[in-house]
Amino acid sequence: xxxxxxxxxxxxxxxxxxxxxxxxxxxxxxxxxxxxxxxxxxxxxxxxxxxxxxxxxxxxxxxxxxxxxxxxxxxxxxxxxxxxxxxxxxxxxxxxxxxxxxxxxxxxxxxxxxxxxxxxxxxxxxxxxxxxxxxxxxxxxxxxxxxxxxxxxxxxxxxxxxxxxxxxxxxxxxxxxxxxxxxxxxxxxxxxxxxxxxxxxxxxxxxxxxxxxxxxxxxxxxxxxxxxxxxxxxxxxxxxxxxxxxxxxxxxxxxxxxxxxxxxxxxxxxxxxxxxxxxxxxxxxxxxxxxxxxxxxxxxxxxxxxxxxxxxxxxxxxxxxxxxxxxxxxxxxxxxxxxxxxxxxxxxxxxxxxxxxxxxxxxxxxxxxxxxxxxxxxxxxxxxxxxxxxxxxxxxxxxxxxxxxxxxxxxxxxxxxxxxxxxxxxxxxxxxxxxxxxxxxxxxxxxxxxxxxxxxxxxxxxxxxxxxxxxx
Amino acid sequence: xxxxxxxxxxxxxxxxxxxxxxxxxxxxxxxxxxxxxxxxxxxxxxxxxxxxxxxxxxxxxxxxxxxxxxxxxxxxxxxxxxxxxxxxxxxxxxxxxxxxxxxxxxxxxxxxxxxxxxxxxx
Numbered sequence: 001x002x003x004x005x006x007x008x009x010x011x012x013x014x015x016x017x018x019x020x021x022x023x024x025x026x027x028x029x030x031x032x033x034x035x036x037x038x039x040x041x042x043x044x045x046x047x048x049x050x051x052x053x054x055x056x057x058x059x060x061x062x063x064x065x066x067x068x069x070x071x072x073x074x075x076x077x078x079x080x081x082x083x084x085x086x087x088x089x090x091x092x093x094x095x096x097x098x099x100x101x102x103x104x105x106x107x108x109x110x111x112x113x114x115x116x117x118x119x120x121x122x123x124x125x126x127x128x129x130x131x132x133x134x135x136x137x138x139x140x141x142x143x144x145x146x147x148x149x150x151x152x153x154x155x156x157x158x159x160x161x162x163x164x165x166x167x168x169x170x171x172x173x174x175x176x177x178x179x180x181x182x183x184x185x186x187x188x189x190x191x192x193x194x195x196x197x198x199x200x201x202x203x204x205x206x207x208x209x210x211x212x213x214x215x216x217x218x219x220x221x222x223x224x225x226x227x228x229x230x231x232x233x234x235x236x237x238x239x240x241x242x243x244x245x246x247x248x249x250x251x252x253x254x255x256x257x258x259x260x261x262x263x264x265x266x267x268x269x270x271x272x273x274x275x276x277x278x279x280x281x282x283x284x285x286x287x288x289x290x291x292x293x294x295x296x297x298x299x300x301x302x303x304x305x306x307x308x309x310x311x312x313x314x315x316x317x318x319x320x321x322x323x324x325x326x327x328x329x330x331x332x333x334x335x336x337x338x339x340x341x342x343x344x345x346x347x348x349x350x351x352x353x354x355x356x357x358x359x360x361x362x363x364x365x366x367x368x369x370x371x372x373x374x375x376x377x378x379x380x381x382x383x384x385x386x387x388x389x390x391x392x393x394x395x396x397x398x399x400x401x402x403x404x405x406x407x408x409x410x411x412x413x414x415x416x417x418x419x420x421x422x423x424x425x426x427x428x429x430x431x432x433x434x435x436x437x438x439x440x441x442x443x444x445x446x447x448x449x450x451x452x453x454x455x456x457x458x459x460x461x462x463x464x465x466x467x468x469x470x471x472x
Numbered sequence: 473x474x475x476x477x478x479x480x481x482x483x484x485x486x487x488x489x490x491x492x493x494x495x496x497x498x499x500x501x502x503x504x505x506x507x508x509x510x511x512x513x514x515x516x517x518x519x520x521x522x523x524x525x526x527x528x529x530x531x532x533x534x535x536x537x538x539x540x541x542x543x544x545x546x547x548x549x550x551x552x553x554x555x556x557x558x559x560x561x562x563x564x565x566x567x568x569x570x571x572x573x574x575x576x577x578x579x580x581x582x583x584x585x586x587x588x589x590x591x592x593x594x
Contacts, residue, residue, distance in 0.1 A: 084570070085537065085540075085569075088568055088569045088570055089533060089569070091568045092533075092565060092568050092569060095564060095565075095568055099561070099564075119529065119530055119561070120561075122530055122532065123530050123531060123532050123533075123561075123565070124532070124533065125532070125533075126499060126500075126532035126533050126534050128499075147530075191499055191500045191532065191534055192500065192534070193500055193534060194500065195500075
């Protein structure tokens with residue numbers, strides 16, 4: 001245009017901004033210091049453009065028309081570039097969402113998830129600040145990852161937690177999961193070519209998409225960690241159950257004249273019931289213990305009592321004295337509300353027996369004629385009162401007699417009307433045995449309990465140990 | 473993660489071949505810093521420009537648009553633009569945004585220099 005119009009120089013402007021100068025030596029200062037400029041504004045679709053020519057000699061319509069065409073073509077080219085850029089930017093958004101979804105699947109640390117998300121968010125939105133806050137509530141929430149300086153204070157975070165904060169400079173979006181709000185995603189100070197610009201509707205839409213991604217990611221991390229923890233606990237419980245099962249006698253001691261059968265049914269992985277049978281010199285010793293409560297805690301105490309009895313029984317102490325010692329130990333070693341009912345019987349080869357019952361269910365002796373004798377509790381359960389005293393009961397087991405030790409998981413088994421099985425029914429079932437033996441007693445009694453409860457699982461650990469003095 | 477100030481160096485490697493090493497956040501400011509360095513090298517006669525982005529982890533949309541302008545400027549003068557040491561994320565972004573359509577991406581500076589210095593633009 002400078003050559004076509006015979007001008008000495010020219011400046012092309014759009015909306016007051018210089019687009020081109022010819023020759024380059026005509027700076028703004030030179031322009032301002034020089035007279036003789038002619039402004040040629042353009043109209044229509046290219047309004048906003050203007051051509052400034054220095055010492056214009058001639059201007060004809062052909063040159064102007066060519067200028068208009070060139071400017072329009074250039075404008076269309078710019079619009080096409082912008083459209084193409086916008087289309088590609090949408091693809092960039094999709095790729096970012098896909099990349100985030102792909103990467104968070106394998107990450108279990110919330111901080112790493114946050115870093116991945118924030119780097120994509122900052123790149124896409126061009127913000128100068130982005131942070132993710134997580135916590136049980138706004139007061140305890142902390143930033144788990146961020147870029148730039150935090151853009152909101154505690155009050156702002158509290159407001160964002162409940163309903164979000166949306167202003168020209170700051171967008172804080174609550175991360176809402178099924179269980180409630182997990183945290184807040186905050187982005188601030190969106191960059192423009194020079195300085196910053198307000199968030200547009202599209203920016204908020206993208207932020208909300210990211211907020212969903214963050215929520216899903218954090219929930220996924222939480223659920224995965226919980227699942228791993230449950231798995232770990234299950235493995236530990238199974239291990240504990242295996243260890244505990246090895247405390248039970250794997251093989252009953254062979255003692256002339258006696259036969260033993262036992263059955264233990266824990267209500268959970270680890271039982272609060274335990275039993276034992278061992279020999280001490282030529283006598284047979286059987287024990288049964290029922291720790292209050294259920295689960296791992298009760299199981300650990302039961303295992304401790306089991307071990308203590310085994311160790312002390314070989315010290316040639318009387319049963320009452322042994323019960324007293326274990327009581328003192330348990331009283332000091334457990335929480336106030338933990339105790340253990342306990343029964344122990346020592347049987348001699350000739351049938352004499354000594355028993356101690358510390359708060360346990362009555363020890364039953366089924367005589368050969370079907371009558372039932374009971375050896376009731378002579379003292380407090382172990383661990384309930386440190387100064388408790390216990391007494392021994394002496395008796396005899398004749399050939400054909402059965403001795404039964406059991407826990408209240410059996411007697412407290414309920415039928416559909418919530419009536420308990422009770423000690424009386426135990427006695428009744430055992431008394432009516434047609435062919436009394438330890439195995440028959442065990443089988444009939446457990447069968448009767450199952451029939452009574454209509455097959456419903458027992459709500460407590462149940463243990464039964466039967467000693468038979470073999471008939472001549 | 474904190475906002476990373478742009479660290480930039482530029483040099484004329486050989487006649488017609490300029491190198492810009494930029495590390496930091498490529499936003500409006502970082503992008504403009506690169507653009508100014510590119511303009512200086514181009515106006516100084518460099519028809520081939522290599523931009524080494526080792527140390528750059530994030531580039532935002534404004535940074536991308538500035539790099540596109542650098543590319544257009546070089547292409548107008550039938551020059552050549554190349555990048556090297558891109559992170560996988562930035563490489564993917566460049567691919568989506570069209571920067572690799574007319575620019576070449578190399579894994580590292582040595583590979584870039586070896587190729588570009590052996591094949592100057594016609």
